[in-house]
Structure formats: C-alpha cells, structure tokens
Amino acid sequence: MRSVNVALIGAGTVGSGVIDFFARRNGRFSPVPGLEIILQAVCDKSEAALNAAAACGCRVFADARAVLADERIQVVVELIGGIHPAKEFILEALRRKKFVVTANKALLAEQGEELFAAARENDVDIFFEAAVGGGIPIIKPLREGLQVNIFDSVYGIVNGTSNYILSEMAQHGRDFQPVLAEAQKRGYAEQDPTLDIEGIDAAHKLTVLARLCFGRKINFADVYYEGISQLTAADIRYAHDLGFCVKLLAIGKASAGGIELRVHPTLIPQDHLLAHVQGVFNAIFLHGDKVGDLLFYGRGAGKEPTAGAVIGDITDAARHADSSAGGRLWGVQPAADTAAIRPVSDLEMKYYIRFSAADEPGVLSRVAHILGSLGISIHSVLQKASPENNAVPIVMMTHTAKEKNMAQALREIDTLPVIKTKTVSIRVENL
Amino acid sequence: MRSVNVALIGAGTVGSGVIDFFARRNGRFSPVPGLEIILQAVCDKSEAALNAAAACGCRVFADARAVLADERIQVVVELIGGIHPAKEFILEALRRKKFVVTANKALLAEQGEELFAAARENDVDIFFEAAVGGGIPIIKPLREGLQVNIFDSVYGIVNGTSNYILSEMAQHGRDFQPVLAEAQKRGYAEQDPTLDIEGIDAAHKLTVLARLCFGRKINFADVYYEGISQLTAADIRYAHDLGFCVKLLAIGKASAGGIELRVHPTLIPQDHLLAHVQGVFNAIFLHGDKVGDLLFYGRGAGKEPTAGAVIGDITDAARHADSSAGGRLWGVQPAADTAAIRPVSDLEMKYYIRFSAADEPGVLSRVAHILGSLGISIHSVLQKASPENNAVPIVMMTHTAKEKNMAQALREIDTLPVIKTKTVSIRVENL
Numbered sequence: 001m002r003s004v005n006v007a008l009i010g011a012g013t014v015g016s017g018v019i020d021f022f023a024r025r026n027g028r029f030s031p032v033p034g035l036e037i038i039l040q041a042v043c044d045k046s047e048a049a050l051n052a053a054a055a056c057g058c059r060v061f062a063d064a065r066a067v068l069a070d071e072r073i074q075v076v077v078e079l080i081g082g083i084h085p086a087k088e089f090i091l092e093a094l095r096r097k098k099f100v101v102t103a104n105k106a107l108l109a110e111q112g113e114e115l116f117a118a119a120r121e122n123d124v125d126i127f128f129e130a131a132v133g134g135g136i137p138i139i140k141p142l143r144e145g146l147q148v149n150i151f152d153s154v155y156g157i158v159n160g161t162s163n164y165i166l167s168e169m170a171q172h173g174r175d176f177q178p179v180l181a182e183a184q185k186r187g188y189a190e191q192d193p194t195l196d197i198e199g200i201d202a203a204h205k206l207t208v209l210a211r212l213c214f215g216r217k218i219n220f221a222d223v224y225y226e227g228i229s230q231l232t233a234a235d236i237r238y239a240h241d242l243g244f245c246v247k248l249l250a251i252g253k254a255s256a257g258g259i260e261l262r263v264h265p266t267l268i269p270q271d272h273l274l275a276h277v278q279g280v281f282n283a284i285f286l287h288g289d290k291v292g293d294l295l296f297y298g299r300g301a302g303k304e305p306t307a308g309a310v311i312g313d314i315t316d317a318a319r320h321a322d323s324s325a326g327g328r329l330w331g332v333q334p335a336a337d338t339a340a341i342r343p344v345s346d347l348e349m350k351y352y353i354r355f356s357a358a359d360e361p362g363v364l365s366r367v368a369h370i371l372g373s374l375g376i377s378i379h380s381v382l383q384k385a386s387p388e389n390n391a392v393p394i395v396m397m398t399h400t401a402k403e404k405n406m407a408q409a410l411r412e413i414d415t416l417p418v419i420k421t422k423t424v425s426i427r428v429e430n431l
Numbered sequence: 432m433r434s435v436n437v438a439l440i441g442a443g444t445v446g447s448g449v450i451d452f453f454a455r456r457n458g459r460f461s462p463v464p465g466l467e468i469i470l471q472a473v474c475d476k477s478e479a480a481l482n483a484a485a486a487c488g489c490r491v492f493a494d495a496r497a498v499l500a501d502e503r504i505q506v507v508v509e510l511i512g513g514i515h516p517a518k519e520f521i522l523e524a525l526r527r528k529k530f531v532v533t534a535n536k537a538l539l540a541e542q543g544e545e546l547f548a549a550a551r552e553n554d555v556d557i558f559f560e561a562a563v564g565g566g567i568p569i570i571k572p573l574r575e576g577l578q579v580n581i582f583d584s585v586y587g588i589v590n591g592t593s594n595y596i597l598s599e600m601a602q603h604g605r606d607f608q609p610v611l612a613e614a615q616k617r618g619y620a621e622q623d624p625t626l627d628i629e630g631i632d633a634a635h636k637l638t639v640l641a642r643l644c645f646g647r648k649i650n651f652a653d654v655y656y657e658g659i660s661q662l663t664a665a666d667i668r669y670a671h672d673l674g675f676c677v678k679l680l681a682i683g684k685a686s687a688g689g690i691e692l693r694v695h696p697t698l699i700p701q702d703h704l705l706a707h708v709q710g711v712f713n714a715i716f717l718h719g720d721k722v723g724d725l726l727f728y729g730r731g732a733g734k735e736p737t738a739g740a741v742i743g744d745i746t747d748a749a750r751h752a753d754s755s756a757g758g759r760l761w762g763v764q765p766a767a768d769t770a771a772i773r774p775v776s777d778l779e780m781k782y783y784i785r786f787s788a789a790d791e792p793g794v795l796s797r798v799a800h801i802l803g804s805l806g807i808s809i810h811s812v813l814q815k816a817s818p819e820n821n822a823v824p825i826v827m828m829t830h831t832a833k834e835k836n837m838a839q840a841l842r843e844i845d846t847l848p849v850i851k852t853k854t855v856s857i858r859v860e861n862l
Contacts, residue, residue, distance in 0.1 A: 021579070031578065129576060135721065135722035135723065135725070136722075136725065137568070137572035137576040137577060137725075140571075140572070140575065140576050141568035141571070141572060144571065144743070144746075144747070145560060145568040145571050145740070145743040145747075146568060146739070146743065147462065147743070147746070148452070148739050148742045148743060148746075149739060271707070273704065273707055273708075273728065276702070276704055276707055277704075281724075283726075288739075289735075290566065290735045290736060290738065290739035291566035291567075291729060291730065291735075291736045291739050291740075292566065292729065292730045292733070292735070292736055293712075293728075293729060293730065294566070294567065294568075294727075294728065294729040295714075295726070295727070295728035295729065296725075296726070296727060296728075297704065297724075297725065297726035297727075297728070298722060298723065298724060298725040298726065299722065299723045299724065302723070304720075304721045304722075304723070305721060305722045305723055307721065308577070308579050308580060308719075308721035308722050309576070309722075311579045312575070312576040312577065312578070312579060315575075315578070315579075316575070316576075
C-alpha cells in the first residue's frame with residue numbers, strides 16, 4: 001500500500017467538512033486499491049478546530065510553516081481564504097514541490113498567474129474545483145474532458161447569495177434591503193456582504209473560468225463588475241412583465257473582436273434554463289465549438305458540497321503526487337499572452353430602461369429625442385398608468401446600442417426637469 | 432517527446448468526427464508539452480471512409496484484427512456499435528493490455544461487467560464518456576470528481592430522439608406518428624427507431640449511469656423500460672393543464688429497500704429544470720449525499736459533441752497508457768455484488784389516468800369504487816365537458832399507489848361496459 005500525506009491549512013466551514021470526512025474514516029481513505037490518502041496535519045488558529053482535528057488522529061499546528069517545511073507532506077490544502085498569508089503558504093508549498101488544493105477564488109483571480117507559473121516551474125500542480133460553483137464539477141471538466149473545445153461564451157450564476165436575494169425579491173415582490181437582512185439572519189449572507197452583493201465574488205469566479213475557457217492570461221483588474229444592491233422589486237416586476245428575469249450574471253465572451261468579461265444584473269429571457277436557477281443554486285452555461293451548449297447546475301456553496309469538491313481534488317492531487325512525471329499531464333497550460341479585455345464602454349448590447357417622469361405630455365418625445373440623437377432605437381415601451389409618487393414609470397427596451405452612448409443618454413435624460421428620479425438601466429442578454 | 436499510438440475501429444458518423452480532428456492536426460496532437468497522441472490506424476469496411484482516413488496519414492485496414500495484433504498500438508477506440516464483433520474486438524484489445532475507448536452503450540449495458548473484469552485483469556481501463564449524454568461530461572465527473580458521494584437518485588433525459596418527439600408533440604399538439612415521420616425525415620430518428628422510441632437506448636444508458644452512481648453490478652435484463660409510442664397529444668395536453676410535462680425519464684433510485692431502475696414516460700412538474708430540457712438536448716439530474724442536487728445539460732448526440740467526448744477519452748487513455756502503473760488510479764471499481772433490482776410491480780408511485788367513458792351518470796363512482804377497493808386514492812379529477820367520439824375523457828391524478836394494484840385496477844376498469852377505449856396511465860415523479 002502506497003500512501004500520500006496531506007496537510008490542511010484552515011479548519012473553517014469547508015475545512016471542518018474535510019476533517020469530518022477523514023475523521024469518519026480514521027484519518028485515511030483509499031480511493032483505489034493500493035493507494036491510501038492520509039490527513040497528516042491540520043493547521044488553524046482556533047484551538048477548538050485543532051481539538052476536533054486531533055480527534056481524527058492527525059497532528060495539529062497553530063503555525064502553517066512547520067507543516068510546509070515537512071518533507072513527508074506531499075499535498076497542501078489551503079482553505080484559509082483571502083490573499084495573505086494564503087499566497088505565501090501556497091508559493092512555499094509549490095517551491096517545496098508539493099501539490100496544492102485550494103478553494104481560494106479571490107487569490108486565484110487576483111494572483112493566479114503567479115501561482116500557476118510557480119506550479120509549472122516546480123513541476124507540480126494546483127487544483128481548485130471548489131473555487132467556482134462549490135460542489136459542481138466544472139473546473140476539472142474544463143481542464144480535462146472539454147479541453148479540445150474552443151469556447152466562445154460562458155454565462156454563470158456563480159454567487160449563491162445574490163441569486164438567493166434576487167429569487168426572493170422576484171418571488172415575493174420584496175425590495176433588496178429587507179431580503180438582504182433576512183438572508184444575513186439565515187446565514188445565506190455574510191455580516192459584511194460586499195464581496196457577494198457587489199459582484200466581486202462573481203468577478204473572481206469569472207476570472208478563473210475565463211482563463212480555462214479562453215486559454216488566456218486574465219488580469220482581474222480588467223473585469224468589470226457591478227452588484228445587485230441598486231435593484232428594486234419594481235424593476236424585477238417590470239422585467240417579468242416583458243418576459244425576462246433578472247440575474248446577477250457573470251459573462252465572458254471571446255470573439256475576433258476580443259474578450260469581454262463583466263458581471264452585472266442582467267435581464268435574461270424567462271424561458272432560458274438559467275432563468276430557472278433559483279435560490280442559492282449556481283449554474284454555468286457555456287458554448288464550445290465541438291460540444292455546443294452545456295449547462296452545469298448545483299449547489300454553489302455550503303460545507304458538504306464544497307468539502308466534497310476539495311476531497312475530489314485531494315484525490316486527484318494524490319494521484320499526481322504518487323505517479324511518475326509521465327502520468328501527470330494536466331494542469332493549467334501556459335497561456336499565450338494576457339488577454340486584452342474590451343472596456344465595457346465599447347460594448348454593444350440591449351438595455352432595459354426605466355424613467356420616472358412627470359405625468360405631463362411630451363415627456364416620451366423628449367426622452368426619445370435624446371436616445372435617437374445618440375443612435376439608440378427603442379424596441380418597445382411599457383407605460384404604467386398609475387403614477388407612483390406623482391411620477392409615471394416608463395419602461396423601455398432598446399435595440400442594440402453602444403454602452404458609452406447609453407451612458408451619455410442617461411446623463412442627458414436625467415438633466416431633464418420632467419425626470420423625477422435617477423433613471424434605471426439594466427443590461428439585457430438574449431441568450 | 433513521448434508518443435502514444437491510437438487505432439480507431441469504425442469510421443461512421445462519430446468516427447469520422449474523430450478522424451477530422453486528427454486530420455486538421457496532421458494526424459497527431461499534443462494535449463500537453465512532452466506528449467503526442469498519434470492516430471496510427473483506422474479500420475472500417477467502407478472504402479470511402481478509409482480513403483478519407485488515409486488522407487490524414489494513418490494506415491487503413493478493412494480488418495480490425497491486424498490492428499489489434501499490432502504491439503505499437505496502445506489505445507483502441509471502438510466506434511462500430513452493436514454487440515458483435517465490438518465485444519470481441521474490445522476483449523482482444525484488453526487482453527493485449529491496450530486501453531479502450533468506446534461509445535457503445537448497448538455493449539456496456541449488456542456485457543459491461545465482463546468487459547470491466549477483463550480490463551481489471553489486464554491492468555488497463557475502459558473509457559466511455561461518449562456512451563451517455565454525448566458531449567456532456569458526466570461519466571468522468573462520476574468516476575473521478577464526485578466519487579466521494581453516495582448517490583441516492585439519478586434522473587435522465589438521455590434519449591434525444593424521444594425528447595425531440597415529445598417536445599414537438601407538446602409544443603404543437605401533434606400526435607406521435609406524424610412527428611416521428613418528420614423526425615426521421617430530418618435525421619433526428621433512425622429508419623428503424625425502435626431502440627430510441629421504445630426506451631431501450633435510455634435503459635442502456637441508465638444501466639451505465641447506475642453502475643457508477645450506486646457502485647453495484649447491474650444486469651441490464653433487470654431494467655424496466657417502456658417507450659413513448661403509445662403517448663397521445665391529448666394526454667400531453669391534459670398533463671400540461673395539471674401543471675406537468677411528459678418526458679421519457681430514465682430513473683434510478685437507491686434506498687435501504689433496494690435499487691429501482693426504470694425508463695418510461697413520466698409526468699414531472701413544469702417548474703423542474705428537467706421540464707425545460709427541449710428538443711434533442713439531454714440532461715442528467717442526480718442527488719448525492721455531499722453535493723446535493725446536480726444537473727448536467729447538453730447535446731446528447733451528434734458528430735461533433737460525441738467526437739469531442741471520444742477525443743477527451745483518448746487523451747485520458749493516452750495519459751494512462753503513458754504513465755507508470757502508479758499514475759493510473761481510476762477505473763470502474765470492482766463492485767461488491769450484483770444489485771437486486773426491485774420489480775416495477777412492487778414499487779409505489781403516483782399516476783395520471785385517463786378514462787374514456789360513456790357520457791352517462793355513475794361512471795365516476797364505478798371507477799372510483801374499483802380504485803378504492805385496491806387502496807388507490809384519487810388526488811384530483813379533471814373531467815372534460817366536450818365528449819370526444821361519444822366518450823368523455825376523465826383525467827385523474829392518484830395519490831401514491833402500488834404499481835401492481837394500479838395494474839389490477841386498470842384491468843378491472845377496462846372491463847366496465849361504460850369504458851370505451853383502453854385506459855391510459857402514466858407514472859408521475861414529483862422531483
């Protein structure tokens with residue numbers, strides 16, 4: 001029986017799920033006859049966490065450095081999250097030719113190229129199935145099974161917190177703030193929810209996905225993101241009346257014109273599969289030249305699904321650690337170059353726009369004039385009869401327009417005296 | 432540069448997709464630096480196919496035996512389909528310690544245990560991503576990423592022909608026969624469509640999936656199947672009015688009571704993701720103890736998606752063929768035993784029933800009496816006012832009932848003089 005020794009750094013929610021898995025198996029498990037994976041060491045700052053880990057027979061440490069220096073450890077699992085010291089731990093592990101498993105999407109998105117380069121230099125690899133889509137197998141299929149495809153688009157509902165909030169807003173006609181408060185109470189949202197609700201977490205995940213789909217280096221700083229905190233129940237309702245639903249969508253597209261990467265609230269047709277992804281569930285919809293349309297759906301977070309993905313990665317890492325170099329073929333390939341990301345202002349798309357206008361004649365013509373002067377044509381108008389706060393909501397769907405022209409139009413429209421509150425615009429994707 | 436030599440047996444639709452892939456790359460491709468995969472030989476009975484293959488620089492043969500005997504060939508791709516001689520070719524390849532890639536679900540379902548045993552004996556492996564769900568990565572995630580899960584259910588829309596026909600019937604209110612004829616004209620159905628429309632192909636795929644999900648040996652003969660050829664547009668419409676849609680569903684469940692495996696037309700709630708899988712698309716929905724609900728969606732057939740899956744498998748096989756034994760960890764694990772499959776007659780489920788009854792008083796009470804005497808309670812009744820052919824259609828949804836009692840009830844009901852045509856019953860799954 002050959003064995004591979006694993007060290008876990010970080011015994012929080014997901015980490016404790018990994019420890020539970022090993023604990024139920026006396027600290028070791030055998031994915032196939034002849035190979036045993038042993039959880040040798042656990043590092044955490046919490047004594048309670050370490051006591052729990054000690055119960056499964058592994059050594060426990062408050063400081064990760066001792067573990068990183070241990071030559072017997074072949075696989076290091078980083079689950080502390082954040083940039084520092086996670087990055088230093090991972091780099092140290094790679095330098096010592098240990099395989100790394102991580103769920104750290106922020107670190108991968110912001111510093112991934114450096115980590116992947118270090119892995120290649122040291123002839124080891126990084127596994128990160130749990131970084132995107134929790135328990136959904138998406139990273140490994142992209143790296144291993146689908147790698148013969150050239151992908152031209154990826155659309156993801158990859159932030160469960162936002163999708164839960166939007167689902168509740170849509171289903172019960174409630175506004176953002178009370179739903180967020182309830183999500184926090186139920187543990188679906190963090191006390192500081194910024195990363196989730198402002199689109200940053202989704203942008204991290206999009207960066208990780210885009211590298212694999214498009215085979216290019218990506219600078220996280222080039223990814224546009226916008227969250228859901230400005231959405232209202234009214235806009236979700238109007239969108240619904242027009243046959244759309246509103247999702248926080250992570251969008252990646254590659255064409256001859258370049259790559260676009262953006263996260264923002266998006267109107268998508270109600271009959272698309274992504275429109276049926278409700279609550280904390282995630283889904284990734286992508287299109288490859290060979291495989292055509294694909295969708296992966298499942299739990300995007302949670303102790304058990306994410307720990308399951310980490311254990312899958314540990315098993316893969318152990319296989320690689322145990323094999324001759326010949327057997328270790330996978331890994332993030334060195335990308336040709338850093339992709340130039342098209343600025344959102346240069347993109348063309350369709351828009352949902354809602355004006356709050358004084359209930360008087362001529363408003364629509366003034367708004368339409370501004371739009372027309374910037375080359376934006378109107379597809380349809382939905383004028384609600386009943387004034388709200390003495391203002392009439394007018395909802396428009398546009399034809400395809402340039403983002404920078406739309407931004408200019410909104411600035412001009414909002415200076416009209418008949419416009420009562422800031423005009424709302426939401427981008428549309430006809431998937 | 433190390434190289435792995437591949438031989439392809441069968442240059443039909445999928446096989447020619449594989450040849451095209453290699454042809455565009457001068458007969459070889461390198462999935463990672465240092466390794467090259469070479470299409471060395473192609474076997475087919477068609478001269479035209481062999482001429483096309485020869486153009487990409489590989490040797491061509493009308494007889495597979497010469498290729499199987501060639502020691503330089505490390506990976507054999509079987510794409511001829513059917514049981515014989517595919518089985519003999521694969522067994523010969525395994526005995527000669529070659530890795531095998533196949534898309535042959537019929538062979539895997541009906542003789543898979545023998546093939547897997549031969550692979551284990553010879554310390555090689557069989558890859559079959561393309562056997563289920565065409566281009567959808569489902570086999571490899573089940574074998575490699577999700578293997579820490581214990582699955583309790585799998586539901587698949589795994590036959591694109593049937594799903595195309597049902598989608599057309601539902602969307603346009605058309606009956607089975609004309610839609611089948613059109614599907615045949617468009618190439619979505621074979622000239623002999625039996626395997627597809629009678630549920631046999633779906634049962635083959637369910638057998639392959641169930642082995643991986645439940646980790647047991649499965650006898651294909653134990654899998655219950657029933658096709659869609661008896662469905663009418665009227666039943667699909669009534670089901671729709673009740674909030675359901677009708678899909679040919681492959682169902683596998685594992686519980687303390689045993690394993691059930693069945694393929695049949697099934698009413699599923701309209702708001703379930705599977706209800707939104709339209710046309711030739713496939714989807715597999717499964718539930719694991721760690722990962723929870725998962726859904727994989729994509730093209731279940733077609734030259735390019737399926738060839739893409741085969742090339743993914745060839746790449747995996749090449750990695751294994753090139754590595755030391757230590758690196759080759761995956762494979763179908765020897766299952767503990769052959770699963771005892773619960774007979775459908777012992778199962779309990781809900782039913783949709785449609786009677787065609789004479790338009791006279793007392794019919795409902797006589798039918799209800801029979802159902803009640805067999806312990807079947809009625810959940811709801813939908814009686815259509817307008818008689819069709821002098822008979823009134825009465826649609827019922829039952830509570831959970833035993834299949835054998837329902838069969839008995841239907842026999843008794845159909846002997847009533849007031850019942851004009853054979854009563855229709857369709858099973859319901861409240862996913």
